[in-house]
Amino acid sequence: MTTSLFLRALSGEKTAIPPLWLMRQAGRYLPEYREVRAKAGGFLDLCYNPAFATEVTLQPIRRFGFDAAILFSDILVVPHALGQKVWFAEGEGPKLEALADAGDLARLDEELNLERLAPVFETVERVREALPAETALIGFCGAPWTVASYMLAGKGTPDQAPARLVAYSDPVFLDRLIERLVEASIIYLNRQIDAGAQVVQVFESFASALPPSLIEKLSFAPLRRIVAGVKAKHPQAKVILFARGAGPRLEGLAQCSGADGIGLDWGVDPRWAAPTLNPEVTLQGNLDPLALIAGGEALRHDVAAIREAMSERAFIFNLGHGIQPQTPVAHVEQLVKLVRS
Numbered sequence: 001m002t003t004s005l006f007l008r009a010l011s012g013e014k015t016a017i018p019p020l021w022l023m024r025q026a027g028r029y030l031p032e033y034r035e036v037r038a039k040a041g042g043f044l045d046l047c048y049n050p051a052f053a054t055e056v057t058l059q060p061i062r063r064f065g066f067d068a069a070i071l072f073s074d075i076l077v078v079p080h081a082l083g084q085k086v087w088f089a090e091g092e093g094p095k096l097e098a099l100a101d102a103g104d105l106a107r108l109d110e111e112l113n114l115e116r117l118a119p120v121f122e123t124v125e126r127v128r129e130a131l132p133a134e135t136a137l138i139g140f141c142g143a144p145w146t147v148a149s150y151m152l153a154g155k156g157t158p159d160q161a162p163a164r165l166v167a168y169s170d171p172v173f174l175d176r177l178i179e180r181l182v183e184a185s186i187i188y189l190n191r192q193i194d195a196g197a198q199v200v201q202v203f204e205s206f207a208s209a210l211p212p213s214l215i216e217k218l219s220f221a222p223l224r225r226i227v228a229g230v231k232a233k234h235p236q237a238k239v240i241l242f243a244r245g246a247g248p249r250l251e252g253l254a255q256c257s258g259a260d261g262i263g264l265d266w267g268v269d270p271r272w273a274a275p276t277l278n279p280e281v282t283l284q285g286n287l288d289p290l291a292l293i294a295g296g297e298a299l300r301h302d303v304a305a306i307r308e309a310m311s312e313r314a315f316i317f318n319l320g321h322g323i324q325p326q327t328p329v330a331h332v333e334q335l336v337k338l339v340r341s
């Protein structure tokens with residue numbers, strides 16, 4: 001029997017109070033994060049420094065007592081460890097040296113450079129050692145389509161148009177890239193679990209960009225293979241899939257992915273999801289991060305509505321996407337009280 005409320009809910013138990021964590025819970029809305037971030041230098045320097053990365057992973061746990069910690073890193077360390085140039089321009093978000101064709105892909109490393117990722121695994125070990133037994137540790141990676149969209153465009157793009165165009169104009173190239181990322185993701189997640197992560201979440205942040213003709217091939221099939229690859233090596237590990245903007249297509253994903261949990265973005269109606277999505281999976285979500293910025297009655301109302309809708313299911317309370325830098329810390333404290341009352 002586990003003492004972790006989070007792991008109990010993810011194992012299918014309807015807990016009286018839902019466990020709580022927030023996507024991007026370590027970040028710029030916390031003054032103590034900004035302090036470490038300034039000391040670390042660049043963002044990737046922070047990700048690859050086990051002492052600093054451990055510290056910022058633990059900060060939201062100390063402050064709010066969340067039921068789970070999530071490894072501090074980024075989805076783009078995977079392309080970086082495949083040999084692609086990745087950097088974070090201050091104030092501009094991520095930048096990569098874009099892949100133009102299969103020739104560029106062939107020039108990347110065939111296999112994930114685990115040497116380069118060693119500091120990430122060391123961070124996982126240190127965090128697990130420092131956490132109370134009842135606090136679960138979540139590792140993560142980006143889903144192949146989401147990561148590929150950055151690798152192809154070299155930056156974040158509206159509607160992932162450059163990657164979507166490649167899906168039509170050069171499908172063999174994109175299939176190969178997705179294939180490479182499926183294999184890399186399985187290895188990467190399994191190493192995080194070896195190092196002490198009990199749960200892994202796969203972020204498909206751009207499911208919204210995929211038309212009906214492409215979502216199965218480019219998103220859901222790769223996600224299923226990642227779940228299977230993790231479970232084959234670590235049958236006890238739990239997997240959560242967060243496919244943002246999948247909408248009603250979540251029904252198919254929840255039905256046959258093999259995942260333990262399905263994350264809901266803030267656009268999903270919890271009153272639709274609760275009776276509709278596979279009752280065997282635990283649902284997670286889905287407060288609008290802007291309701292948390294606003295606080296007050298909007299926050300109280302939406303927290304109550306989500307909890308009410310999910311009262312008959314195994315459920316994990318979270319935001320419907322990452323917390324925003326301008327979120328007042330006092331509103332997060334209020335959220336913790338609301339969810340735990």
Ligand SMILES: Cc1c2[nH]c(c1CCC(=O)O)Cc1[nH]c(c(CCC(=O)O)c1C)Cc1[nH]c(c(CCC(=O)O)c1C)Cc1[nH]c(c(C)c1CCC(=O)O)C2
Binds near residue numbers: 022023074156322
């Ligand atoms: C698409 C994506 C990325 N990264 C991630 C995703 C998928 C989830 C999502 O949809 O939000 C995932 C991610 N990024 C980060 C985490 C850490 C763990 C956590 O606290 O949840 C996780 C899980 C830290 C981060 N990753 C990043 C920051 C901000 C960097 C800083 O401190 O300046 C953090 C805390 C940088 C990053 N990394 C990425 C972007 C677009 C940015 C810029 C965002 C911004 O500037 O607000 C790519």
